[in-house]
Amino acid sequence: xxxxxxxxxxxxxxxxxxxxxxxxxxxxxxxxxxxxxxxxxxxxxxxxxxxxxxxxxxxxxxxxxxxxxxxxxxxxxxxxxxxxxxxxxxxxxxxxxxxxxxxxxxxxxxxxxxxxxxxxxxxxxxxxxxxxxxxxxxxxxxxxxxxxxxxxxxxxxxxxxxxxx
Amino acid sequence: xxxxxxxxxxxxxxxxxxxxxxxxxxxxxxxxxxxxxxxxxxxxxxxxxxxxxxxxxxxxxxxxxxxxxxxxxxxxxxxxxxxxxxxxxxxxxxxxxxxxxxxxxxxxxxxxxxxxxxxxxxxxxxxxxxxxxxxxxxxxxxxxxxxxxxxxxxxxxxxxxxxxxxxxxxxxxxxxxxxxxxxxxxxxxxxxxxxxxxxxxxxxxxxxxxxxxxxxxxxxxxxxxxxxxxxxxxxxxxxxxxxxxxxxxxxxxxxxxxxxx
Numbered sequence: 001x002x003x004x005x006x007x008x009x010x011x012x013x014x015x016x017x018x019x020x021x022x023x024x025x026x027x028x029x030x031x032x033x034x035x036x037x038x039x040x041x042x043x044x045x046x047x048x049x050x051x052x053x054x055x056x057x058x059x060x061x062x063x064x065x066x067x068x069x070x071x072x073x074x075x076x077x078x079x080x081x082x083x084x085x086x087x088x089x090x091x092x093x094x095x096x097x098x099x100x101x102x103x104x105x106x107x108x109x110x111x112x113x114x115x116x117x118x119x120x121x122x123x124x125x126x127x128x129x130x131x132x133x134x135x136x137x138x139x140x141x142x143x144x145x146x147x148x149x150x151x152x153x154x155x156x157x158x159x160x161x162x163x164x165x
Numbered sequence: 166x167x168x169x170x171x172x173x174x175x176x177x178x179x180x181x182x183x184x185x186x187x188x189x190x191x192x193x194x195x196x197x198x199x200x201x202x203x204x205x206x207x208x209x210x211x212x213x214x215x216x217x218x219x220x221x222x223x224x225x226x227x228x229x230x231x232x233x234x235x236x237x238x239x240x241x242x243x244x245x246x247x248x249x250x251x252x253x254x255x256x257x258x259x260x261x262x263x264x265x266x267x268x269x270x271x272x273x274x275x276x277x278x279x280x281x282x283x284x285x286x287x288x289x290x291x292x293x294x295x296x297x298x299x300x301x302x303x304x305x306x307x308x309x310x311x312x313x314x315x316x317x318x319x320x321x322x323x324x325x326x327x328x329x330x331x332x333x334x335x336x337x338x339x340x341x342x343x344x345x346x347x348x349x350x351x352x353x354x355x356x357x358x359x360x361x362x363x364x365x366x367x368x369x370x371x372x373x374x375x376x377x378x379x380x381x382x383x384x385x386x387x388x389x390x391x392x393x394x395x396x397x398x399x400x401x402x403x404x405x406x407x408x409x410x411x412x413x414x415x416x417x418x419x420x421x422x423x424x425x426x
Contacts, residue, residue, distance in 0.1 A: 005193070005196050005197070008192075008193075008196060009189075009193065012184065012188075012189055012192060012193075013184075013189070016183075016184025016188065016189065017182070017183045017184045019184075020179075020182055020183065020184050020188075021175055021176065021179040021182055024179060024182055025175065025179075030182055033182070034188060037184065037188070038188065038191065038192050038195070041192050041196075042192065042195055042196065045196050099178035099179065101174070101178050103171070103174055104174075104175070104178055122171040122172070123171060123172055123175055125172070160170075
């Protein structure tokens with residue numbers, strides 16, 4: 001049987017880039033995302049005894065990553081931003097320019113809970129049940145969040161949605 | 166939106182952003198340090214543990230507000246198993262009740278830390294959020310019922326209300342050295358008071374043995390951060406609630422701690 005560090009080694013190779021992009025979209029900051037993914041794997045290592053063998057590793061890692069991102073958002077807010085004003089995106093990571101794509105911008109501008117649900121559903125391809133478990137909310141709430149988020153996105157991204165009829 | 170289209174778009178736009186060998190090595194090095202063998206050392210010295218405490222007025226609870234016990238919370242937690250990937254837990258019979266003093270600087274809702282329990286592994290605390298205005302309803306992610314026009318209406322999520330308590334933030338100790346990004350608060354379970362609409366959540370903050378002193382120093386404080394979504398003006402606001410331990414006595418208790426060689 002593989003040791004915990006060997007399991008993490010495999011998970012990092014398989015899912016590192018996908019988690020990195022997920023965190024970058026969620027945090028709207030590539031540098032912070034790199035730290036967040038490292039923390040995600042460290043946290044996963046510490047909790048690996050909790051991982052159920054029948055669960056999807058990417059789903060499990062995604063749930064951890066979302067919580068790490070939330071911690072980062074809170075910390076960054078309090079360290080760098082006046083609480084009475086709206087948060088501005090942090091500077092882009094050196095060597096990487098954050099994409100200025102209409103769809104990316106629309107998704108990253110969503111309220112946090114909507115953004116998380118959209119990313120988990122459409123980028124991580126998670127089921128409603130998995131999203132509910134990861135975000136610790138009910139499946140009905142997941143569906144409602146998705147519906148609201150899609151309605152907000154549809155307003156801005158008519159062409160993106162028009163194929164769906 | 167289509168899954169495949171969105172995945173391809175994100176992967177294309179973020180193509181330069183990849184998990185590199187450098188990230189990989191750095192993380193493995195950190196993991197290796199975590200695996201470094203530790204030596205258990207039993208220390209019978211005068212380690213400090215919280216004992217108690219002068220009475221203090223917990224002014225938080227509104228009259229008549231139902232406040233479940235720690236056991237009630239765990240019973241409910243076991244019904245729903247909120248904690249992702251973790252089997253239901255049982256209450257630790259050795260939990261010590263810690264009186265707390267409250268300070269509340271929130272205006273949309275009243276936030277109260279009303280109960281604290283200290284075990285040898287976790288600090289449990291309840292946070293009650295009570296609406297301050299008639300048009301404020303609190304979201305707790307669980308089945309909720311309200312009465313409209315004389316009829317009971319059940320909601321899972323109250324999106325159509327003016328204010329919405331979006332999320333409860335993590336706990337951070339005031340001591341900056343204790344700011345550990347890996348430590349997260351576990352949400353055990355929650356109760357909603359049908360009369361007042363207040364929502365009470367039980368959280369558990371795991372701590373390492375060597376951190377115990379942080380909780381037990383006189384005048385120590387815990388700071389809770391809350392995020393409140395105001396659905397009327399589409400803005401989220403962070404709020405803070407500081408809980409201070411007013412006064413403590415020290416007792417000597419054998420305590421097993423872990424120290425690195």
